[in-house]
Amino acid sequence: MRIGIIALLSLFILGCGEKPAETSAVAAEKQQNFKWKLVTTWPKNYPGLGSAPENFAKKVEAMSGGRLQVKVFGAGQLVPAFEVFDAVSQGTAQMGHGASYYWTGKSKATGFFTAVPFGLNAQEMNGWLHYGGGLELWRELYDQFNLIPFAGGSTGVQMAGWFNREINSMEDIKGLKMRIPGLGGDVITRAGGISVTMPGGELYTSMQTGVIDATEWVGPYNDLAFGFHQVAKYYYYPGWHEPGPILELIVNKDAYATLPADLKAIVETAARAVNQDMLDEYTARNNTALVELVETHGVDVRKLPDEVIAELSRLSDEVLAELATDSEIAQRIAESVAAFKQQAMAYHGISEEAYYNARNQ
Ligand code: CA
Numbered sequence: 001m002r003i004g005i006i007a008l009l010s011l012f013i014l015g016c017g018e019k020p021a022e023t024s025a026v027a028a029e030k031q032q033n034f035k036w037k038l039v040t041t042w043p044k045n046y047p048g049l050g051s052a053p054e055n056f057a058k059k060v061e062a063m064s065g066g067r068l069q070v071k072v073f074g075a076g077q078l079v080p081a082f083e084v085f086d087a088v089s090q091g092t093a094q095m096g097h098g099a100s101y102y103w104t105g106k107s108k109a110t111g112f113f114t115a116v117p118f119g120l121n122a123q124e125m126n127g128w129l130h131y132g133g134g135l136e137l138w139r140e141l142y143d144q145f146n147l148i149p150f151a152g153g154s155t156g157v158q159m160a161g162w163f164n165r166e167i168n169s170m171e172d173i174k175g176l177k178m179r180i181p182g183l184g185g186d187v188i189t190r191a192g193g194i195s196v197t198m199p200g201g202e203l204y205t206s207m208q209t210g211v212i213d214a215t216e217w218v219g220p221y222n223d224l225a226f227g228f229h230q231v232a233k234y235y236y237y238p239g240w241h242e243p244g245p246i247l248e249l250i251v252n253k254d255a256y257a258t259l260p261a262d263l264k265a266i267v268e269t270a271a272r273a274v275n276q277d278m279l280d281e282y283t284a285r286n287n288t289a290l291v292e293l294v295e296t297h298g299v300d301v302r303k304l305p306d307e308v309i310a311e312l313s314r315l316s317d318e319v320l321a322e323l324a325t326d327s328e329i330a331q332r333i334a335e336s337v338a339a340f341k342q343q344a345m346a347y348h349g350i351s352e353e354a355y356y357n358a359r360n361q
Helices: 002-031 051-063 081-090 108-113 122-131 134-143 182-190 200-208 220-226 253-257 261-296 306-324 328-349 352-360
Strands: 034-040 068-073 095-098 147-154 161-163 177-179 194-196 234-237 246-252 300-303
Touching (some): 034 051, 034 081, 051 068, 051 095, 051 147, 051 246, 081 095, 108 134, 108 182, 108 306, 108 328, 122 134, 122 147, 122 261, 134 147, 147 253, 147 261, 182 306, 200 220, 220 261, 246 253, 306 328, 328 352
Parallel strands (some): 177 194, 234 300
Antiparallel strands (some): 147 246, 161 234
């Protein structure tokens, strides 16, 4: 009996001994500070696009009580704009902010996650990503690059772009040298144009010197900030190629794995917050910027002819069909987007679209 009591006491003492050890391990984890670098494809502090990563960094630092500090680098400060993907993949920086369609050279399927021509608008993209299986597919695609993507903002429907050539028919697109990345660029190429991809910071000079005849960028708020009205004759709509583009926050997978659960939750929550915040900002600021472009700067705003839109739509279907054959995952993403679009069109036909029509009567 005495031996039994001693054994029980020993267990009790051992048990007591373990508990403080566990608590101190958790406490130590909570005291660990992280200093991360976030590289972007935008000029430092660029309105809208560039403010999302800055806001993300501020939110993360505030929510974590300074345990996770994120330093934001604009394009060219740590790495050039188009090296953001590699820098985060390799761990030179722990995070990046940009657009997935800049990385079609890595995998063609990356193009799906910024924008599909004649595809989902901002509201629908967010629905597809967060409740329609889109984000899971995006993460599956990026896993091979050691990256975890998060939605990192949306601009809403963009403008077709700035042109120094009138677009009256498809003939006018032949030979047109236009900056237009991603799947929209593939459509312009198929239409006989020459699509090029270059970072935003190079567009003004390229338009001014005639290196390109046209450029899409974002919409009134961002386009006014770059001053494209000074170097282009016509401002065309609608943004058929980017109806609701989503930007990306990418995280190096190994770096993410080192974060305790609460900091992971903070990263996720801050990303979701800046994703919505950007759309709110553009929804408010595009309106006033358009007024300024037209009334102060006399910008010639034009609608693309209906027959051009119809032909671009037909060519977009061809581009998407071809992309779906690129890989097994591209096929699955294409099917997922197409199914979501079909359902969204059916419901939005009697909700959003019906309401717009009603409001315009
Ligand atoms: Ca764009």
